Structure formats: C-alpha cells, structure tokens
Amino acid sequence: xxxxxxxxxxxxxxxxxxxxxxxxxxxxxxxxxxxxxxxxxxxxxxxxxxxxxxxxxxxxxxxxxxxxxxxxxxxxxxxxxxxxxxxxxxxxxxxxxxxxxxxxxxxxxxxxxxxxxxxxxxxxxxxxxxxxxxxxxxxxxxxxxxxxxxxxxxxxxxxxxxxxxxxxxxxxxxxxxxxxxxxxxxxxxxxxxxxxxxxxxxxxxxxxxxxxxxxxxxxxxxxxxxxxxxxxxxxxxxxxxxxxxxxxxxxxxxxxxxxxxxxxxxxxxxxxxxxxxxxxxxxxxxxxxxxxxxxxxxxxxxxxxxxxxxxxxxxxxxxxxxxxxxxxxxxxxxxxxxxxxxxxxxxxxxxxxxxxxxxxxxxxxxxxxxxxxxxxxxxxxxxxxxxxxx
Numbered sequence: 001x002x003x004x005x006x007x008x009x010x011x012x013x014x015x016x017x018x019x020x021x022x023x024x025x026x027x028x029x030x031x032x033x034x035x036x037x038x039x040x041x042x043x044x045x046x047x048x049x050x051x052x053x054x055x056x057x058x059x060x061x062x063x064x065x066x067x068x069x070x071x072x073x074x075x076x077x078x079x080x081x082x083x084x085x086x087x088x089x090x091x092x093x094x095x096x097x098x099x100x101x102x103x104x105x106x107x108x109x110x111x112x113x114x115x116x117x118x119x120x121x122x123x124x125x126x127x128x129x130x131x132x133x134x135x136x137x138x139x140x141x142x143x144x145x146x147x148x149x150x151x152x153x154x155x156x157x158x159x160x161x162x163x164x165x166x167x168x169x170x171x172x173x174x175x176x177x178x179x180x181x182x183x184x185x186x187x188x189x190x191x192x193x194x195x196x197x198x199x200x201x202x203x204x205x206x207x208x209x210x211x212x213x214x215x216x217x218x219x220x221x222x223x224x225x226x227x228x229x230x231x232x233x234x235x236x237x238x239x240x241x242x243x244x245x246x247x248x249x250x251x252x253x254x255x256x257x258x259x260x261x262x263x264x265x266x267x268x269x270x271x272x273x274x275x276x277x278x279x280x281x282x283x284x285x286x287x288x289x290x291x292x293x294x295x296x297x298x299x300x301x302x303x304x305x306x307x308x309x310x311x312x313x314x315x316x317x318x319x320x321x322x323x324x325x326x327x328x329x330x331x332x333x334x335x336x337x338x339x340x341x342x343x344x345x346x347x348x349x350x351x352x353x354x355x356x357x358x359x360x361x362x363x364x365x366x367x368x369x370x371x372x373x374x375x376x377x378x379x380x381x382x383x384x385x386x387x388x389x390x
Contacts, residue, residue, distance in 0.1 A: 010248040014103065014211065014360045100367040103360040107164060110156040110355045117155065121148070128156040128355075156355055163352035164361060171345060171365040174199055179330055182316040183308065192316070195308070197330050199338050202293045204366035206286040206339040207346055209293070211359045213285070214259055221256045222249060261350035261358070268351065283343040290339025294331060301327035 007013075007020050113127035125131045132149040139145035150158045177199035185191035221238035228234045238256030240249045251257040258277040262268045268275045294300045305323040308314065315323050342362060349358030356364070 007248050014099075014215075014357060014363065019102065096367045096370065100364050100371075103356050103364040104368075106356050106360070107364075111161050113156075119154070121152075124152070124155060126155060128158050128161045131155070132158060160353045160355050163349065163354040164356065167345065167349045167352070167354050167358070167361050168365055171362060172369065174341060174345075175366075175369050179334070181327075181330070183313045184316050185312060186314045187312045193313070195304070195315075197334050199334060199341065200366065201331065201334040201338050202290045202297075202299070203370065204342070204363050205293050205297075206290040206342050207359050207362050209289040210282070210285045210343070217259070218251070218256055221251070221254070261347070264353070265351065279347055282347050283340055286343030286346075287336045287339040290335045290342070291332065294335045299331075301331045304331065 013019070109127070111127055111129050113125065114130055115126040116123050117126055125134050128149070131152070132146075135145040135149050136142060139148075175198070178196045180194040180196050183193050183195050218238070221234075222240055224231075224234045225238060225240050236254050238251045238254035240256075241252050242249050250263075251260050258274055259281055261278060262271070262275055301324050304327055308323065315326055318326050346358030346362055349361050354361055
C-alpha cells in the first residue's frame with residue numbers, strides 16, 4: 001500500500017501501538033490475535049489445557065509459534081521483547097509497555113520533530129517546539145510569530161502541547177483519589193491493614209474497550225464504503241472523505257460521524273448536535289464498560305469479599321456475611337464514576353486538541369502510573385534501589 005494513500009488502520013493504531021510503514025506496522029496485533037485464538041480454543045474445549053506447569057508451557061509455546069507463523073518477521077521484534085519482559089527482565093506487561101511507548105513517541109515526535117513541510121505559509125517544521133524557534137528566528141514580527149506558533153492549523157502547535165501536558169497532570173492527580181476500607185486479620189489480633197478502592201477502579205479498561213469498539217466500527221465502515229459507496233445502509237453507517245495532508249480518512253456522515261470527536265472548537269459551534277451525541281456516547285459507554293468489567297474480571301464486591309475471606313481478612317466492624325453489602329456501597333459506584341471520569345477526560349483532551357488524542361493520552365498516563373506503582377512495590381520488596389539493579 002502506498003504511504004501517500006489514506007491509512008485504513010489510522011483509528012486502530014493507538015490501541016495496537018503500531019506505526020505505518022515501519023517494523024511496527026502491525027503493532028501488538030500478532031500477540032493479541034494469537035492469544036485470543038488460543039484462549040478461544042481452550043475455552044471451547046477444542047484443545048485441553050490442564051493446570052500443570054507442563055501443559056501451561058505447551059500452551060504458551062503454541063501461542064508463540066502462532067504469533068511467528070501468522071506475522072513472521074513483523075512480529076519477531078515484539079515477540080522477543082515481550083518474552084524477555086515475561087521472563088522477569090522487566091516490569092509489568094509487555095503489551096502495556098508497547099502501547100505507552102508508542103503514544104509517548106508520538107507526543108515527543110510532534111513536539112520536537114525536525115521534519116519540514118511545505119504549507120501555504122512557506123516551509124515549516126512539524127515539531128511544535130522546533131517551529132517556535134524557527135518562527136521567532138525567521139519572522140520580523142515576533143508577536144505574529146508567537147501567535148502562529150501557538151495557534152497554527154494542520155500542524156502541531158504549542159497550544160496542543162500545553163493541552164497534552166495539562167491532561168497528563170490532571171490524570172495523574174486523579175490517580176491519587178481513593179477510599180481506604182479498614183480491614184483486619186480474622187486469625188491474628190492486632191493485625192490491621194486497609195483495602196484501597198481507587199477512583200479509576202478499572203484503570204484504563206473502559207477507554208480501551210470503547211476505543212476498540214469504535215475503531216473496529218470505523219474500519220468496517222471504511223471497507224464497506226469503499227466497496228458499496230452508494231448503498232443506503234452503508235451510508236447510514238458512515239460516509240468518508242480523505243483529509244488532505246494527513247493521510248487518513250475522516251467520517252463526514254452517518255453513525256461513525258456522530259461517534260467521532262469534533263476536529264476543532266469551531267466545529268463544535270457549527271454542529272452542536274454532533275458534539276452532544278459524542279459526549280453522551282463517550283461518557284455512557286465508558287461508564288457501562290467499566291461497570292460491566294468488574295463482573296467479568298473477578299473484581300466485583302462478591303469476588304473481593306471472597307479474596308479477603310481466603311486471606312482470612314475481614315472488614316473492621318463487619319461480619320463476613322455483611323462484607324459484600326458494604327463493598328457494594330463502594331465498588332460499583334467507583335467503577336461507574338471512574339469510567340465516567342475517564343470518558344470526560346478523553347472528551348476534554350480531544351476538544352483541547354491534545355497531541356496523541358484523548359484516548360492515547362489516557363492510556364499512556366494510566367500505564368505509566370501502573371509501572372510507577374510496580375516500581376515502588378518492587379523497590380520496597382527488594383530493600384531499596386541498589387538491590388533492584390545489583
């Protein structure tokens with residue numbers, strides 16, 4: 001496929017950690033696809049997987065073979081990196097690391113890119129910071145140069161960069177919101193602790209699921225529009241046009257149009273219905289996915305109460321039977337409200353024009369914060385910074 005044509009996978013690249021025209025063209029899709037296929041085969045009892053170490057090793061080996069078979073050299077680099085992370089040479093999940101690294105690379109590139117582009121205003125640098133110094137050096141009117149650096153169109157500007165930094169700070173601030181429920185040991189007297197319920201109880205899962213749903217809808221709509229462009233039902237799903245200079249298609253009508261973020265604040269004023277539908281969909285879908293996720297992932301009030309019971313821990317002032325009722329006061333509310341906040345932050349980032357999109361920034365911040373927590377935990381368990389490296 002020519003790199004001058006519209007990118008059909010543009011909307012999937014954030015959650016797949018992929019870059020067009022590079023070794024990371026397919027991103028984490030080899031790993032995710034092979035894992036999904038093997039899990040479906042195991043869940044459907046088509047293949048038998050026991051709980052023994054030998055069976056698990058065979059299962060993981062077959063999964064890695066499928067990754068290499070399906071995607072060959074494009075998956076090799078990611079597969080080797082993921083393997084070393086899983087073997088204990090790194091912290092956290094390899095897939096999360098790929099996603100966060102890809103998003104951070106996009107932000108850094110759009111801030112400091114030395115690539116030049118020919119626009120109606122002359123040759124300009126792509127990077128917002130580089131463009132600032134270039135404009136100040138080449139323009140005689142410094143005030144106009146600053147205005148152009150902050151508000152230039154169709155290329156990253158300083159307002160986009162400042163919005164990105166602001167969203168980063170706000171998400172990190174919200175990560176500290178939590179309720180600590182006091183618990184104690186049912187076996188040993190005087191042993192007290194706390195069970196934290198964070199505002200982002202389901203972390204970045206709501207935005208991942210929402211983004212995956214919408215991105216796949218976009219891809220399907222583009223495929224149908226390219227093949228059956230004049231069909232009435234296909235047009236209801238979405239009509240598409242190529243964006244000049246950005247090598248991507250954008251929805252101009254149909255369901256996909258109303259589920260896509262408005263490009264600019266002026267677009268919000270021109271089509272307020274689009275803005276309202278997008279906000280309602282984002283907030284509602286993120287809250288719904290967050291609420292649903294706790295039931296299917298083993299993190300509901302019933303599951304948490306069971307885990308505490310297995311650890312012989314009870315909530316202070318409550319019997320074992322009343323723990324579920326007490327946890328139900330907090331966990332479903334934290335999940336739904338946390339998902340709502342995730343959706344609101346994503347919408348705000350999109351409206352402000354943050355670099356990397358609202359979804360990308362939220363994924364990057366939540367993943368980096370998870371790595372920070374893992375790092376602190378490892379440091380405490382191993383007895384300091386020096387013990388981790390030597």
